[in-house]
Amino acid sequence: MTTMTLPDTRRLLGAEPMGTLPHLSPDTLLALADDAGLTGRGGAGFPTAIKVRAVTQGRRAPVVVGNAMEGEPLSFKDAVLLTRVPHLVVDGLAIVARALGAHEAVLAIGPEIDPAAATEAARSRGVQVAQLEGGFVAGQESALVNQLDGRPAIPGDPLVRVTTRGVDGRPTLVLNAETLAQLGLIARHGVAWFRGAGLPEDPGTSLFSISGSVAHPGVVEAPRGSILGDVLASAEPVHPVAVLVGGFHGAWVPATALDTRLTAHDLKPYGAAVGAGVLHVLGHDTCPIRMAAGIAGYLADESAAQCGPCINGLPRMADALERLADRVPDPGLPAEIDRMRLLVTGRGACAHPDGTARMVASTMRVFADHVSRHLAGHCEIEGGRR
Amino acid sequence: MNEALWALGRGTGVVALVMFTITLVLGIATHSGRSLGGLGRFGVADVHRTAALTGVGLIAVHVGSLLFDPFAQLRLVDVLFPFLGAYRPFWLGLGTLALDLLAVVTVVSLLRHRVGPTVFRAVHWLTYVLWPVAWLHSLGTGTDAGSVWMTGVAATCFAAVTAAVGWRLLPSYGERGRTRTPRKGL
Amino acid sequence: MTRLHIDWTRCDGHGACAELVPELLASDEWGFPLSRTGERDPEVPVSLEEHADHAVRSCPLMALRLV
Numbered sequence: 257m258t259t260m261t262l263p264d265t266r267r268l269l270g271a272e273p274m275g276t277l278p279h280l281s282p283d284t285l286l287a288l289a290d291d292a293g294l295t296g297r298g299g300a301g302f303p304t305a306i307k308v309r310a311v312t313q314g315r316r317a318p319v320v321v322g323n324a325m326e327g328e329p330l331s332f333k334d335a336v337l338l339t340r341v342p343h344l345v346v347d348g349l350a351i352v353a354r355a356l357g358a359h360e361a362v363l364a365i366g367p368e369i370d371p372a373a374a375t376e377a378a379r380s381r382g383v384q385v386a387q388l389e390g391g392f393v394a395g396q397e398s399a400l401v402n403q404l405d406g407r408p409a410i411p412g413d414p415l416v417r418v419t420t421r422g423v424d425g426r427p428t429l430v431l432n433a434e435t436l437a438q439l440g441l442i443a444r445h446g447v448a449w450f451r452g453a454g455l456p457e458d459p460g461t462s463l464f465s466i467s468g469s470v471a472h473p474g475v476v477e478a479p480r481g482s483i484l485g486d487v488l489a490s491a492e493p494v495h496p497v498a499v500l501v502g503g504f505h506g507a508w509v510p511a512t513a514l515d516t517r518l519t520a521h522d523l524k525p526y527g528a529a530v531g532a533g534v535l536h537v538l539g540h541d542t543c544p545i546r547m548a549a550g551i552a553g554y555l556a557d558e559s560a561a562q563c564g565p566c567i568n569g570l571p572r573m574a575d576a577l578e579r580l581a582d583r584v585p586d587p588g589l590p591a592e593i594d595r596m597r598l599l600v601t602g603r604g605a606c607a608h609p610d611g612t613a614r615m616v617a618s619t620m621r622v623f624a625d626h627v628s629r630h631l632a633g634h635c636e637i638e639g640g641r642r
Numbered sequence: 643m644n645e646a647l648w649a650l651g652r653g654t655g656v657v658a659l660v661m662f663t664i665t666l667v668l669g670i671a672t673h674s675g676r677s678l679g680g681l682g683r684f685g686v687a688d689v690h691r692t693a694a695l696t697g698v699g700l701i702a703v704h705v706g707s708l709l710f711d712p713f714a715q716l717r718l719v720d721v722l723f724p725f726l727g728a729y730r731p732f733w734l735g736l737g738t739l740a741l742d743l744l745a746v747v748t749v750v751s752l753l754r755h756r757v758g759p760t761v762f763r764a765v766h767w768l769t770y771v772l773w774p775v776a777w778l779h780s781l782g783t784g785t786d787a788g789s790v791w792m793t794g795v796a797a798t799c800f801a802a803v804t805a806a807v808g809w810r811l812l813p814s815y816g817e818r819g820r821t822r823t824p825r826k827g828l
Numbered sequence: 829m830t831r832l833h834i835d836w837t838r839c840d841g842h843g844a845c846a847e848l849v850p851e852l853l854a855s856d857e858w859g860f861p862l863s864r865t866g867e868r869d870p871e872v873p874v875s876l877e878e879h880a881d882h883a884v885r886s887c888p889l890m891a892l893r894l895v
Contacts, residue, residue, distance in 0.1 A: 413835045563836040564860040605836040684844035684886045
């Protein structure tokens with residue numbers, strides 16, 4: 257597994273272990289997270305300070321959970337963190353847990369990650385390591401809480417936030433492994449150090465998982481707000497056509513726009529967000545419709561199967577996309593895909609259907625010319641007329 | 643007066659049986675997610691609930707009037723603990739058992755939003771025990787047992803419940819929700 | 829402001845809700861509630877509060893709540 261960093265950003269991947277952990281008060285921790293402007297690195301990009309504040313509001317001692325489930329197949333940054341620099345994640349978790357007077361601190365690791373290094377690092381820090389069952393939605397906050405409580409790893413009703421009532425009924429703070437690593441480093445080096453990289457409105461560095469049509473797939477650490485092309489450079493893209501930014505729930509940025517900055521603002525026109533830093537390069541030898549159909553089919557299979565619109569809508573959307581990939585001459589396919597997309601959005605206990613719809617919508621928009629050709633029976637990548 | 647109480651006791655008992663029969667049949671209809679007649683799905687659920695609560699009210703009068711009727715020889719202990727009664731102890735005991743079950747089902751149903759769907763559903767299954775026990779009780783207790791009209795009422799109720807349960811077991815019943823066809827089962 | 833919250837983990841597409849507050853909810857082709865207001869949990873105007881309450885009580889799976 258290659259790891260690369262842009263110049264002057266070996267913060268996470270080059271960090272040395274810490275000796276004694278600083279003991280922070282809850283207010284100090286809050287101030288650090290707030291002043292640093294740290295946002296979650298697990299996909300949602302939620303301001304960390306707001307989450308931390310929420311768990312201090314309850315009466316019972318909270319539970320702090322490090323989320324290293326990494327259910328997204330295209331993401332492997334948390335795996336790298338936990339195998340290369342596990343002490344960073346464990347220390348971050350321990351610092352937060354201690355500051356909040358947590359009842360327990362658990363590092364939840366997905367089945368694809370080797371827990372050995374993390375378990376060793378956790379031994380001296382009072383952090384429990386739990387290797388859990390996986391699945392695409394198993395890393396969702398409430399699904400993770402459910403699994404830790406011994407229930408099936410499927411999301412719960414979002415009405416009651418886990419920060420109010422989570423593991424064991426306690427206020428629960430779930431933070432991505434990388435977020436915890438960043439928070440631990442901020443506690444060690446200070447806010448000014450953290451803000452020394454990145455942008456004022458999106459500071460620090462973050463990890464990007466680069467895969468697909470590249471010579472050197474791997475994890476890159478880069479300052480927030482970097483240019484997409486710069487982040488991809490060391491991976492050496494091969495005949496790039498577009499980049500799937502954000503993983504299976506992400507959106508496409510065409511290769512003509514590699515000068516786009518990886519910021520919420522600059523990615524918005526593409527319907528994309530930085531998310532958990534997944535960058536998957538589509539080469540010229542892969543049909544984008546076929547790729548999207550495969551992803552949609554996988555996501556339909558990975559549904560928790562508890563909410564009607566998701567259970568019914570995702571397979572139909574995936575099937576329609578598959579028929580489009582197969583160049584079935586049905587002019588009603590785009591409309592059917594769009595109809596399903598609207599039926600699954602905003603209806604369900606979690607954002608799984610919404611993310612799937614986002615990826616599908618982006619595919620139909622960015623590759624509209626491919627769609628037209630498929631409907632006419634052509635695919636320059638998979639062959640000629642049917 | 644005693645005759646009046648006895649008549650009240652018998653009358654409310656019979657009507658309660660009919661009410662609970664309607665309740666059970668409509669409960670099965672509610673679960674199917676279909677609408678019956680012009681009732682609408684909400685109407686089916688509403689009538690199911692109304693019939694049930696009416697039945698509970700009737701049973702309260704049924705037990706109350708029999709408690710005050712010396713002919714019935716019903717003691718307070720017989721209201722709660724089955725098979726200890728003086729008059730036809732076995733058949734009476736079934737009534738007590740039914741009353742106990744009814745109390746649990748009613749209380750949990752009224753508190754369903756508090757106890758949550760899992761507990762509610764588990765306790766609601768008891769209605770499939772409650773109805774046969776109540777029906778048997780109605781066959782054997784009281785001075786109308788064996789009379790033509792009482793047998794007729796009991797037979798009609800039995801037929802209705804059998805038909806409803808039979809429908810419930812058919813593949814075409816089309817129960818909502820669980821017939822959603824997920825790609826992978828859970 | 830009162831909202832009609834749908835607990836999707838409980839909802840089975842029974843459909844009584846859409847009958848009782850058709851101004852707020854329609855039923856999709858699979859029987860599941862479709863908010864007419866564009867919000868996930870439709871806002872309940874005062875004039876519909878009684879009907880929304882009826883819907884909450886009518887759902888056999890207790891998938892609705894007024895919040």
